[in-house]
Amino acid sequence: MDxxxxxxxxxxxxxxxxxxxxxxxxxxxxxxxxxxxxxxQRFADITNYLQKGDCLVLNDTRVLPARLYGAKEDTGGKVEVLLLHQTAGDEWEVLVKPAKKVKQGSRIVFGDGQLVAECTEIQEHGGRKVQFSYDGIFLEVLESLGEMPLPPYIKEQISDQERYQTVYAKEEGSAAAPTAGLHFTNELLEELESKGVEIVYLTLHVGLGTFRPVSVDTVEEHEMHAEFYQLSDESANKLNEIKKNNGRIISVGTTSTRTLETIVRDHGTFKEASGWTDIFIYPPYQLQAIDGLITNFHLPKSTLIMLVSAFAGRDFILEAYQKAVDERYRFFSFGDAMFIF
Known part of the structure; x- marks a missing residue:
């Protein structure tokens, strides 16, 4: 498809x-x-659409303060480093800017030497592998030196970095927030639980590929980035119980959806699992794992709008998006939400 x-x-x-x-x-x-x-409606009204026996599936990944500003040890030249993912121990795949300054063997110093990165490999796509050295605990050093890597379409800096985390964020590892979950407060989750709505957690660490535009002419040519996911045995059992009792599984975000669909595709049911998924969901793909989806409004021609189109139908989604534009809804990460059931 074009x-x-x-x-x-x-x-x-x-x-x-x-x-x-x-x-x-x-x-x-x-x-x-x-x-x-x-x-x-207003997002707080979501309680009117969920009922006892339903299950809300939340992605508990936590965004790393993955953008670092440092200087080359030998020349003092400024370098920006963006962590992509940990490959082994203290070795990470990163993006650097300006890339031409960072050659194999280059050392970049952050803060007052609290953190040092040595480039160990230049990769084909222009990225780098670096080996970090530091004293103490890496995540604590990162918290003190790093900044939240906001999406490229957000030009403003936010004063409270926790506002780009969900209230239930726990598992460190994302380069971006699972933004559908940003609408939930602890009070709202408690209200849903008191109503008899089950809350289940999974983890999918969102990669920066989520912001990568589709640059091919046809949908089928696009290659998805791989992201790490994990579903516990406890969560899998709860999900199977919900299905058995004819309850609805409501996925919060495209990340939760991709995780659930990957597991059901591979195992035929919900099962404890972890690994890397590059599942690409677009029409006429038939979603098997979910009965409802809470999501934000996505970029034109993005893989995310294709996923919601597979769930609700392309024409219906494009009609809804036109209404959203006409009604002046707010789009993308900090924008408004959509509930599809």
Missing amino acids: INAYDFHLPEELIAQVPLKDRASSRLMVLNREKKNIEH
């Missing part, structure tokens, strides 16, 4: 640059797939 089938006009001023003060006060567009109708 990639332009997933294009739409998005005025730049609708791209949310800062988060709302109250997470649950964002707008919520509700899509009923069977009736093909659209409602406009």
Whole structure:
């Protein structure tokens, strides 16, 4: 299929640059797939659409402060380093800017020497492998020196970096937030649990490939980036119990969806599993694992809008996106939400 089938006009001023003060006060567009109708609500109203016996699946990954600013040890030249993922021990795959300054053997110093990175390999795609040296605990050093790697379409800096974390973020390892979960507060989750909605957690560490535009002419040519996922035995058993009792599984975000679909595709059921997934979901893919999806509004021609189109139908999704533009919804990471069931 031509990639332009997933294009739409998005005025730049609708791209949310800062988060709302109250997470649950964002707008919520509700899509009923069977009736093909659209409602406009507030996110806090999600409690009216979930019922006892439903299960909400949350991605508990935590974003690393993965952007570091340092200087070359020999010349003092400024270098920006973005952590992609840990390959072994203190070795990481990273992106560096300006790349031409960092050759094999180059050493980059951060802070007052609290952290040093030595380039051990130049990779084909322009990235680097570096070996870090430091005193103490790496994550603590990173917390003190690093910055949150906000998406490229967000030009503003946020004063509270926790605002780019979900309230339930726990497992360190993401380069980006699972943004559908940013709308939840602890109070809202407690309200849902008291109503009898089951809460289940999984982990998928979001890679920077999530921001990579689709640069091919047809959907089928696009290659997805791989991301690490993990589902515990306890969570798998809960999900199977929900299905057995005809409850609905509501996935929060495309990351949770991709994890669940990967596991059901590979095992035929929910099962304790971990590994790397590069599953690419687009029409006419039939989703098997979920009955509902909470998600944000995504980029034109992105793999994410293709995933929601596979769940709800391309025409219905593009109709909803046009309504979102007309009604001045806020788009992307800090924007408004959509509930599809």
